[in-house]
Amino acid sequence: MATRSTHNKNNSAVKRILQEARELANDPSTDYVAAPLEEDIFEWHCTIRGSPDTEFEGGLYHVRILLPGEYPFRPPSIMMLTPNGRFELNTKICISFTNYHEELWQPAWGIRTAIIGLQGFFPLKGKDAVGVGAIEYPVSERKRLAALSRNWTCPHCQQPNIELLPDPPAASSDAAPAQAQPPEAAVSSAPPAIVAHVPSGPVAAHPPTPGEGRHVPAELAAMTASMTPFAPQAVVPQRQPQQQQQAVRQPQTNVLAMFDFAIATTLMLLAYFLGKKLGVL
Ligand SMILES: [Zn+2]
Numbered sequence: 001m002a003t004r005s006t007h008n009k010n011n012s013a014v015k016r017i018l019q020e021a022r023e024l025a026n027d028p029s030t031d032y033v034a035a036p037l038e039e040d041i042f043e044w045h046c047t048i049r050g051s052p053d054t055e056f057e058g059g060l061y062h063v064r065i066l067l068p069g070e071y072p073f074r075p076p077s078i079m080m081l082t083p084n085g086r087f088e089l090n091t092k093i094c095i096s097f098t099n100y101h102e103e104l105w106q107p108a109w110g111i112r113t114a115i116i117g118l119q120g121f122f123p124l125k126g127k128d129a130v131g132v133g134a135i136e137y138p139v140s141e142r143k144r145l146a147a148l149s150r151n152w153t154c155p156h157c158q159q160p161n162i163e164l165l166p167d168p169p170a171a172s173s174d175a176a177p178a179q180a181q182p183p184e185a186a187v188s189s190a191p192p193a194i195v196a197h198v199p200s201g202p203v204a205a206h207p208p209t210p211g212e213g214r215h216v217p218a219e220l221a222a223m224t225a226s227m228t229p230f231a232p233q234a235v236v237p238q239r240q241p242q243q244q245q246q247a248v249r250q251p252q253t254n255v256l257a258m259f260d261f262a263i264a265t266t267l268m269l270l271a272y273f274l275g276k277k278l279g280v281l
Helices: 012-026 097-104 111-121 140-147 173-199 217-228 232-240 244-254 256-281
Strands: 032-037 040-049 061-066 077-080
Touching: 012 032, 012 111, 032 111, 032 217, 040 111, 061 111
Parallel strands: none
Antiparallel strands: 032 040, 040 061, 061 077
């Protein structure tokens, strides 16, 4: 049978469509399967899986995708074929990537984009779900249709949905290991996150002490050290706003303040040694 593709291999739309068909075949998904019809690559049939944790869970829906001759510069049209309770059948669905919103379509998108977008539109509720081709059946009816959809057979493809897109075999058997693994994964991945928040080390909050070191006993050095911050601060706050304290601290330490401090330190040293001597005697 002569296909349209064999006649138009130089057509840019055909090239693009064949490229997408190859890409989808080489990188299949367990959530959808799509391929062009043999007799017309501008028409694709696709089966998509209902999203988990929605009323469409377990459902398999057959979709018809029509590509315009100007593809990818004009968007595809999408029509639902399997009864689903969310979209009318055989009606072009109004969603942002279909021909109802041409201005939103981008040539960089593709058939895979459209399929994933359609899946995302399934569970929408309320005003987000409104549009041409949208219907709002009760949840119970959607669930009933989801169950029926698995064995629904496309008249053209002549294969039930469940054969076109079988359930992933690992889904149920993986449940147990999947539950056992997360704690380990959490433990192994936790340390880097925690480490990132730990401060790099204690800040050396060691104020410079004029009388520090040398012959001054440790206790006294500690005493004077704890006092030193008061000297500049006692002077500065009187005239300087807080923000300027740091910048002006050095210049503002005037001679008088230095004398005061020197005297205070000397008196303390004398008192210390006197006390020590008296204590010894
Ligand atoms: Zn089909």
